[in-house]
Amino acid sequence: MRATTVSRTFQSAVAFMHGFAPEIDVSRMSAVEMADNNTLCTQQTGHRCTCPAVSSGFLSSFSVSFGQRSSAMRGHPAVHRIASKLGIAVDELPRLSDVFDVAMTHFCHGLAVGCVGALFVRDAFDMAAEAGRLAVSGEQYRRLARLKLQPLLYEIAHRMKRQLHSAVSLPKFVLYSGHDSTIEPMAATLGLSNGVWPRYASRLVLELYAPAKGTSLDTVANVRVLYNGKDVTRQVSFCQNEVCTLKAFLDFVNDGRFSGGPGENGYKEACQSHFT
Numbered sequence: 001m002r003a004t005t006v007s008r009t010f011q012s013a014v015a016f017m018h019g020f021a022p023e024i025d026v027s028r029m030s031a032v033e034m035a036d037n038n039t040l041c042t043q044q045t046g047h048r049c050t051c052p053a054v055s056s057g058f059l060s061s062f063s064v065s066f067g068q069r070s071s072a073m074r075g076h077p078a079v080h081r082i083a084s085k086l087g088i089a090v091d092e093l094p095r096l097s098d099v100f101d102v103a104m105t106h107f108c109h110g111l112a113v114g115c116v117g118a119l120f121v122r123d124a125f126d127m128a129a130e131a132g133r134l135a136v137s138g139e140q141y142r143r144l145a146r147l148k149l150q151p152l153l154y155e156i157a158h159r160m161k162r163q164l165h166s167a168v169s170l171p172k173f174v175l176y177s178g179h180d181s182t183i184e185p186m187a188a189t190l191g192l193s194n195g196v197w198p199r200y201a202s203r204l205v206l207e208l209y210a211p212a213k214g215t216s217l218d219t220v221a222n223v224r225v226l227y228n229g230k231d232v233t234r235q236v237s238f239c240q241n242e243v244c245t246l247k248a249f250l251d252f253v254n255d256g257r258f259s260g261g262p263g264e265n266g267y268k269e270a271c272q273s274h275f276t
Contacts, residue, residue: 038182040152047151051271054148062184063195064097064128066144067135076130078123085120096131097180097197100124132195136188143270145185146258150267152176153189154253160208160246164221191237192227202228208246221246 035042038060041049058066073079074090082099083090093099103121135141156174163170176182180198187193187204210221222243225233233239238252258270 038179039148040176040178040182042151042155045151045155045158047154047267048271049151051147051267053271054144058144058148060181062097062181062197063132063135063141063188063193064197065095065131066141067131067133067195068093068096070131070134072134073127073131076127078127082120082123082127085117096124096128100128100197128197129195132184132193132197134195136193136195142188145188147267147270149182149186149189150253150258152186156206157246157249157253160206160221160223161250163208164210164246187227189237190225192225192232192235199228209243210246223249 033042037049039049039054041047067073079090079093079096082096083093086093086099100121103124159170159174163172180202183198183202183204184193187198190204192204205226207224207226208221209224223233223239223246224231224243225236225239231242233244234242236244238244238248240248256266258266
């Protein structure tokens with residue numbers, strides 16, 4: 001078995017590593033690479049990390065902040081209550097995820113929420129969840145999420161393929177540490193997101209199961225996907241069984257005509273289209 005994990009926040013990544021292999025001293029790890037973006041994209045995948053359609057307002061975004069732009073959200077009574085409590089207009093609201101983050105920090109640590117009150121915290125939570133649901137139900141968000149995470153998914157799938165065919169020993173466990181704005185679009189791309197804001201320490205695990213090296217390994221090797229510890233393989237967009245083939249994963253990331261939308265011939269062309 002080979003495992004790849006995408007985890008939210010560096011602290012949660014360190015905690016995951018300790019749970020996975022407690023004998024490892026993470027402070028002495030030398031094989032740590034830093035990406036300059038929250039897509040964890042590197043040029044080694046053959047995909048350009050600068051994608052105009054994504055960098056134009058979506059690079060640091062995920063479902064909550066994306067869905068907040070909806071006219072349905074701006075007209076919601078709870079959104080108006082939030083703006084009123086903050087003493088600003090609805091159009092001046094910061095990201096609802098930021099509002100909720102601050103409110104929940106007080107609530108979870110037993111601190112007074114001040115003049116905003118408990119209803120404010122509830123409104124912030126409900127509106128963050130509703131904005132997320134609105135986002136993932138729309139084609140525009142799903143297309144942008146796929147473009148944003150395509151290089152990372154390509155890298156993961158081909159890491160797995162190299163594990164099957166390489167004559168030398170390769171890492172059996174790879175950990176990527178990102179943010180909510182990495183985890184949620186990736187879940188949306190795989191067909192796993194309902195738009196709810198990923199909770200702290202959320203993680204996606206992709207496991208490779210393969211027999212001994214031989215012929216036609218791509219078709220007999222299987223991939224299992226877990227989201228926060230739950231086996232969700234059957235829900236993955238390119239999987240139709242409880243355990244699906246690596247070939248299905250490779251076909252998904254190698255799609256010549258990019259499945260993010262009609263008329264685009266591959267990732268490079270799709271990146272030139274602006275959806276925002």
